[in-house]
Amino acid sequence: MKILISNDDGYFAPGLATLAAHLSTLGEVVVVAPERDRSGASNSLTLDRPLSVRQAASGFYYVNGTPTDCVHVAVTGFLDFRPDIVVSGINHGPNMGDDTLYSGTVAAATEAFLLGIPAIAVSLAGKNRHFDTAGQVATDLVRRFQAQPFSRPVLLNVNVPDIPAAQLAGTEVTRLGRRHHAEPVIRAQNPRGEAVFWVGPVGPEQDAGNGTDFHAIRQQRVSITPLMIDLTARDQLDEIQTWLNP
Template identity: 80%
Template sequence: MRILISNDDGYFAPGLAALASSLSQFADVVVVAPERDRSGASNSLTLDRPLSVKRAASGFHYVNGTPTDCVHVAVTGFLPHRPDLIVSGINHGPNMGEDTLYSGTVAAATEGFLLGIPAIAFSLAGRHGNFDTAAHVAAELVQRFIARPFARPMLLNVNIPDVPLAELGSCEVTRLGRRHMAEPVIRAQNPRGDTVYWVGPVGPEQDAGDGTDFNAIRRKQVSITPLMIDLTARDQLGEINTWLNP
């Protein structure tokens, strides 16, 4: 089993090291990750300059680009063999609800999925740093995939409660929840007296009921959400047709 690992926190992130260490015990693992933190990069590709791949002392490879760049370059040119699975993470912080649209962690997995490869994004839903718990969950799910591969490529978004392993619940298949709008930007001045703006924190949860990723994490359950890429609003096709042809 050949596994390509990437992330958005950078090749030096502890979550990446924990994930690579865990999966390398039973799979052929290659790491290609961004050279710096690219959190929130979403599915952006670098098209205005060339990209380079370098090797760190850890053996990990790093790219001067986005998480999507990393997977795209690795799969379409850098690696000598096509991976059997793309794994992204372990992100330091949750990727739930609309966060998945901005997440570089999810974007790295998405790029693999778009290239026809099964992909899983792993995120630690908290800031306490229980990466050993998340790595344990990742290893279990990847081993399950090896034993029972998907019939067709799938894209899974996995969020793991940031708790010791002894406190962790079971796995639940969930849907994405929803948040309210983000908090306002934070206005400040830089040392030159220019007005600058910091993006504010995410808004509070709006839809966090039964079956959502938010609800599962609140109950210390592992949230597994299958994602799709088709953004077509199918229930609005008829309405737009009528609008165009009254």
């Protein structure tokens, strides 16, 4: 089995090393990750300059671009094989609800999915650094895929409680929850006296009830959410058609 691994925290991130170590037990692993932390890069591609791929002492390859760049370059030209699956992570922090729209971790997996390759984004929902727990979860999922592949590519967003593996309360297939609007930006001043703004923290959860990824994590269960890319608001097609042709 050939596995491509990427992330958005950078090729030096401990979660990436943990993921590679765990998945290397299942097959051939190649890591292609950003050269620096690109959290929040979403699905951006670098189109205004060429990209370079270099190899670190760890054997990991790193790209001077976004997580999407990493997977795109790897699959469409850099690698001499097509991966059987792409796994992105382990992100240091959750990617749930609306946050998936901004996540570089999810974006790397999304790019693989758009290229027709099954993909899994794995995030550790906390700051306690139980990366091994998430590594075990990722390994189990890839092993399941290996034994029983899907009939068509899937995109799975996986969030793992930041606790020892023995304390996990199971796994739940969930939908994305929703947050309130983000908190206001934080205004500050640079050394020249000019106003600068920091994007504030995420807002509180609005839709976090039973069945959501937020709820599963609070119950110490692994959350697995299948994602899709079609953004068409199908329930508004007739309304917009009528609006254009009253």
